[in-house]
Amino acid sequence: MAEKFEFELVFALPDGEHDAFELSDAVFEAGYQDAIIGSGDPRLLAVELEVDGDDAETVILTVARSLLKHLPKGTALREVRPDLVSLADVAERLEVRRQALQHV
DSSP, X not given: OOEEEEEEEEEEOOSSOOOHHHXXXXXXXXXXXXOEEEOOXXXXXXXXXXXXXXXXXXXXXXXXXXXXXXXXXXXXXXEEESOSSOHHHHHHHHTSOHHHHHOO
């Protein structure tokens, strides 16, 4: 039975200026029209979501991969909140080092 997962993904944006409206559009184009988007730090983008699924890890990885396809090239997942799955698990599945998710 599907469960509703509430979580926030924080992405490190590549160097340069990024228009907050374009970032929001990218999240919406990825299919997450109900997301709450935060762009207070010009180097980071926070996306808060509620997504139905069978397990947290699969839901988070699916959303992260989808968003990364729509966000500017060079964007990297930095953090997942709350810690529904370990950062090491997410890093392993995204095929990056855990430290890469913690580095800005």
